[in-house]
Amino acid sequence: MTSLDKLIMMANQIAANLAHEPDPVAATKQHIIDFWDPRMKAMIKAYAGDHLNDTARAAVAQLG
Numbered sequence: 001m002t003s004l005d006k007l008i009m010m011a012n013q014i015a016a017n018l019a020h021e022p023d024p025v026a027a028t029k030q031h032i033i034d035f036w037d038p039r040m041k042a043m044i045k046a047y048a049g050d051h052l053n054d055t056a057r058a059a060v061a062q063l064g
């Protein structure tokens with residue numbers, strides 16, 4: 001498993017765990033902002049998104 005594969009898995013898990021939030025996309029995005037280092041954020045932002053679930057994909061798309 002590559003580092004990118006791990007990030008994809010993590011983003012999907014975060015999105016699934018935060019699905020109960022009023023705005024799961026915003027909660028997932030905020031978790032990534034708060035807890036992922038800049039290298040991790042850069043790698044997931046550069047990813048095309050094929051294996052991200054809908055919530056994770058939307059959250060990643062909103063990262064600055």
